Amino acid sequence: MKTLKGPGIFLAQYAGDAEPFNSLPAIARWAASLGFVGVQIPSNDKRLFDLEQAASSKTYCDDVAGMLAEHGLAVTELSTHLQGQLVASHPAYDRQFDGFAPPELRGKTKERQAWAVEQLKLAAKASRNLGLSAHATFSGALAWHLFYPWPQRPAGLVEEAFAELGRRWRPILDAFDEAGVDVCYELHPGEDLHDGVTFERFLEAVDNHPRANILYDPSHMVLQQLDYLQFIDFYHQRIRAFHVKDAEFRPNGRAGVYGGYQSWIDRPGRFRSLGDGQIDFTAVFSKMAQYGYPGWAVLEWECCIKDAQQGAQEGAVFIREHIIKVTGRAFDDFAATGADRHFNRQLLGLE
Numbered sequence: 001m002k003t004l005k006g007p008g009i010f011l012a013q014y015a016g017d018a019e020p021f022n023s024l025p026a027i028a029r030w031a032a033s034l035g036f037v038g039v040q041i042p043s044n045d046k047r048l049f050d051l052e053q054a055a056s057s058k059t060y061c062d063d064v065a066g067m068l069a070e071h072g073l074a075v076t077e078l079s080t081h082l083q084g085q086l087v088a089s090h091p092a093y094d095r096q097f098d099g100f101a102p103p104e105l106r107g108k109t110k111e112r113q114a115w116a117v118e119q120l121k122l123a124a125k126a127s128r129n130l131g132l133s134a135h136a137t138f139s140g141a142l143a144w145h146l147f148y149p150w151p152q153r154p155a156g157l158v159e160e161a162f163a164e165l166g167r168r169w170r171p172i173l174d175a176f177d178e179a180g181v182d183v184c185y186e187l188h189p190g191e192d193l194h195d196g197v198t199f200e201r202f203l204e205a206v207d208n209h210p211r212a213n214i215l216y217d218p219s220h221m222v223l224q225q226l227d228y229l230q231f232i233d234f235y236h237q238r239i240r241a242f243h244v245k246d247a248e249f250r251p252n253g254r255a256g257v258y259g260g261y262q263s264w265i266d267r268p269g270r271f272r273s274l275g276d277g278q279i280d281f282t283a284v285f286s287k288m289a290q291y292g293y294p295g296w297a298v299l300e301w302e303c304c305i306k307d308a309q310q311g312a313q314e315g316a317v318f319i320r321e322h323i324i325k326v327t328g329r330a331f332d333d334f335a336a337t338g339a340d341r342h343f344n345r346q347l348l349g350l351e
Contacts, residue, residue: 001289001326006297007319008038008076009312010136010243013301015045024048025067032071035316039068040076040136040298043123044083044100051078051119054126061129076296077241079136080123081186086116087172088140088165088192116140117168121175128179134240134295135176136215139165139185139193139202158201165192166205173209184215184241195226196234213240217300218279219247223269225257229283236291243300244319246277264304271302273311274318281322289324297323 009031020026024041027048031039043051053060068074082100089097091109098106105112120137127135143161146153169183176183185193185202193199199214206212216239218228232239249269254260259267274281285297299315301308337343345351 002292002294003326004242004285004288004293004295004297004323005076006038006323007036007244007316008040008296008298009034009036009315010040010042010079010298010300011048012040012042012045012079012081013308014312015042015048017047022047024064028068028071028073031312032073034313035320036299036312037072038074038076038296038298040296041078042082043078043080043119043126049078051122051126054129055122056125058129061126065130075130075132076298077132077134077136077184078123078127078130080120081136081138083116083119083123084137084185085140085191086112087120087168088142089113090142090145092145093141113168117172120172124172124176124179124181127176127181132181134182134184134213136184136186136241138188139169139191141190141192143192144190144194161192162198162201162205165202169202169212170206170209173206173211176211177209181211182213182240183211184213186215186217186220186241186243188217188220189224194220195224196231199235199238213238215241215243217243217245218284219243219245219271219277219302222247222249222277222279223257223271225249228279229287232284232287232291236287236293239288239291239293241295242288242293242297244274244281244297244315244322245300245302246272246274246279246281248272248277270304273301273303273306274299274315276303276306281318285322285324289326 011027014021016022020030041049043049085097086100094109101112101115105115123135142165143158173183187194187199193202203212214235221228221231251268255268264270297319299319301311303311
């Protein structure tokens with residue numbers, strides 16, 4: 001067993017143009033003041049991080065790490081959620097996802113996809129330069145619009161989608177393997193990898209690539225009504241990153257899992273600040289400790305009710321109080337008999 005690291009905080013939802021959220025040194029001071037000891041950095045946000053420079057310069061990465069260390073912080077992972085989304089995007093979503101790419105690539109699907117792949121490969125090098133072991137991302141989606149089988153899907157359609165997804169990600173996974181870093185897909189509705197079954201389909205498509213792993217976020221499982229605790233039992237060997245985010249699901253006679261196209265505050269399933277939802281985090285952290293999860297517990301704040309800064313302040317305390325310092329001895333060691341094989345055979349009536 002291992003004691004996981006934390007609390008960390010994902011900076012994507014906090015980055016902005018106003019102080020202290022418009023530069024990495026300023027947001028680092030803010031995060032440290034709340035009690036965080038790690039930051040997950042969105043690699044697409046130039047206000048916080050220069051991905052291209054990080055990929056080419058170990059000195060730049062050392063300077064980033066050194067500045068964070070002055071505040072008692074470390075980098076938990078880099079994130080390429082937005083770039084990962086563009087590795088595979090169905091044309092139906094092109095206009096909506098264009099905003100994830102540089103302005104000069106918008107409306108140019110092939111060039112945008114090639115840029116996204118290059119971004120992931122840069123992230124592999126940058127992660128290596130930072131001494132990281134895991135990376136957070138999305139898989140993108142070619143088949144999400146087919147998630148409900150109506151109209152009836154032609155035979156082989158889903159299989160072809162996952163085969164293509166595997167073809168696109170295989171060179172990226174190989175680049176991360178060369179860098180010694182795990183790719184951790186956040187299983188998320190809207191992505192082709194959104195539950196255990198789809199993750200297994202993808203693993204098959206990439207020949208069980210050792211770098212294809214999971215960012216575990218139980219909030220997305222609550223909204224799908226998936227057993228988020230048994231998920232850890234099934235996939236703990238592949239869980240290499242962890243977003244600590246709460247959620248609730250309260251269906252009614254008017255709407256359920258699909259939400260009726262309502263805004264977040266009116267949906268039966270919605271994200272909440274830590275402690276305000278339904279997730280049993282005591283059980284989640286217990287299972288993570290039981291299976292020796294080796295990474296960080298990182299707050300991702302997404303709540304349609306509570307203020308973001310209050311969510312961060314409370315979240316740091318919440319995570320710290322849930323981290324289990326694993327035991328170094330058995331609880332019943334005080335009653336140990338010190339038996340050897342000869343003694344054991346006597347007890348069994350064999351000698």
